[in-house]
Amino acid sequence: MSKFLERHLTEVEHALSLQADAVERMVQAAYEGLRERCLGTAAAVLDSEAELNRSEVDIEERCLELLALHQPVAVDLRRVAATLKINGDLERIGDLALNLAERTEDLARIPHVAVPAELETMVERAIEMLRDAHSAFVHVDEELARSVRLRDDEVDALNRGIIASLTKQMAAEPQQVEGLLHVFSASRIIERIADHATNIAEDVMYLAKGEITRHRWVKQSA
Numbered sequence: 084m085s086k087f088l089e090r091h092l093t094e095v096e097h098a099l100s101l102q103a104d105a106v107e108r109m110v111q112a113a114y115e116g117l118r119e120r121c122l123g124t125a126a127a128v129l130d131s132e133a134e135l136n137r138s139e140v141d142i143e144e145r146c147l148e149l150l151a152l153h154q155p156v157a158v159d160l161r162r163v164a165a166t167l168k169i170n171g172d173l174e175r176i177g178d179l180a181l182n183l184a185e186r187t188e189d190l191a192r193i194p195h196v197a198v199p200a201e202l203e204t205m206v207e208r209a210i211e212m213l214r215d216a217h218s219a220f221v222h223v224d225e226e227l228a229r230s231v232r233l234r235d236d237e238v239d240a241l242n243r244g245i246i247a248s249l250t251k252q253m254a255a256e257p258q259q260v261e262g263l264l265h266v267f268s269a270s271r272i273i274e275r276i277a278d279h280a281t282n283i284a285e286d287v288m289y290l291a292k293g294e295i296t297r298h299r300w301v302k303q304s305a
Contacts, residue, residue, distance in 0.1 A: 106173045235277050
């Protein structure tokens with residue numbers, strides 16, 4: 084591998100790492116807004132999302148340039164492929180962070196609707212998964228990536244429990260349906276954030292070993 088290719092690969096991976104930091108801050112801001120039930124959260128996250136979108140396009144263009152000019156092979160090709168895929172997942176998490184911030188705004192206007200403690204636990208778990216998936220990418224840590232993938236089951240279980248509880252509450256208190264639907268939506272958004280963190284972890288596993296593990300573990304656990 085040429086020094087030129089290695090330098091540019093390292094630069095793009097560093098840009099992706101900064102992207103992951105920014106996305107984590109967006110999810111954290113949405114979470115804090117949810118916890119504090121404060122207005123203004125969506126506007127702050129929206130400002131971050133605009134920069135995130137610009138960065139996502141820049142990283143993609145740099146990856147495509149590397150593919151066109153250097154035609155990397157073996158592990159270098161995996162590095163570029165993983166960067167492209169993780170870049171897309173991070174952009175989607177940024178979108179979901181904005182969606183969560185919007186639900187936060189809605190709930191701040193309906194203070195009598197309680198936010199379940201399990202929902203806050205879900206956010207904490209999703210942020211931990213995102214942070215560890217990022218760390219796994221930086222260090223090409225297959226075992227840490229694998230642990231992120233396994234933790235997705237906990238978030239899924241929390242989401243199912245929240246939805247079941249909300250469904251019963253809506254039936255018992257139809258006057259609360261509007262507010263409870265915002266909680267329902269927030270839970271689904273958080274579950275999707277965890278899914279994308281899982282995608283990133285699976286891409287790290289591909290980077291480490293060159294084996295695509297996506298979907299296989301679902302079949303094995305069924």
